[in-house]
Amino acid sequence: MVESNRDKARAHVVEVAARLLREQGAAAVTIRAVAQAAGTQAPAIYRFFEDKEALLDAVAEHVFAAYVATKAMTEQGDDPVADLRAGWDTHLGFGLANPELAGLLLDPSRAARSPAIAGGIEILRARVARVAAAGRLRVSERRAVELVHAAGTGAVLTLLSSAPQDRDPELADVLFETVARAILTDEPAGETSSATDVVRRALPALRQLTEAERSLLSEWLARP
Numbered sequence: 001m002v003e004s005n006r007d008k009a010r011a012h013v014v015e016v017a018a019r020l021l022r023e024q025g026a027a028a029v030t031i032r033a034v035a036q037a038a039g040t041q042a043p044a045i046y047r048f049f050e051d052k053e054a055l056l057d058a059v060a061e062h063v064f065a066a067y068v069a070t071k072a073m074t075e076q077g078d079d080p081v082a083d084l085r086a087g088w089d090t091h092l093g094f095g096l097a098n099p100e101l102a103g104l105l106l107d108p109s110r111a112a113r114s115p116a117i118a119g120g121i122e123i124l125r126a127r128v129a130r131v132a133a134a135g136r137l138r139v140s141e142r143r144a145v146e147l148v149h150a151a152g153t154g155a156v157l158t159l160l161s162s163a164p165q166d167r168d169p170e171l172a173d174v175l176f177e178t179v180a181r182a183i184l185t186d187e188p189a190g191e192t193s194s195a196t197d198v199v200r201r202a203l204p205a206l207r208q209l210t211e212a213e214r215s216l217l218s219e220w221l222a223r224p
Contacts, residue, residue, distance in 0.1 A: 010048045013038050017059045021100050029056060060104040065116040067094055071123050080130035081184065085176065087127055088152060091120075092172050095156035102156055124148060136184050144183040151179045 016038040020028050031052055035042045049055040071090060077083050095102040105117060128144045131137050137144055155172045 013045060013048060014058050014062045017055055018063055021059055022098070025100050026056065026104065029059070031055070056104055060101060061114060061116050063098070063101055064105055064114070068116050068119045068123065071120070080127065080134050081136055084127050084131055087124065088148065088176050091152050092155060096159060099160050102160060106153055106157060121145070121149060138185050139183050147179050147183055151175050
């Protein structure tokens, strides 16, 4: 019961800090301000968080984890490429709707240790894997994931660097189309070649095979 009450108290502090971040920006999220808004004293906050940076980490993780959970529950459609595009649009929409949070999450020092961001990338990997399985990927899945992730991050940062009225409304669309041309084939492969193409693209990632085994498998796949 004591642990449950502690968890509830910590969650309340995080939710209050998240509201301050959303409404007033990161500068407003001080230990004193959060304590006052949460109806407690600063020492109580320090029982949960070492300092303001630790509190901001918890806020970013809390809000983004909820967003990732929502994405994970999104029903898949019949077209994996359309689902990939829908994920892109959702990512851009979240970043632009939560500028202060996006600034925290896209900080490399935070992103590298965020379980929520790792979860988001896993969802992207799953969507790319479906595109590959449909025979629509012309590059490795890893390359596709990294290109989509990098372009999405860059799009959010670039758009947030300008006032809303000064943003190029077509920038995100142009970026996605550019990445799509780099990673996607024009049309799905035929049934016979699709599985072969998927295996061939996956070969570089099959680290459980030796170089000789990968080479031999590649040779077999190339045979008519």
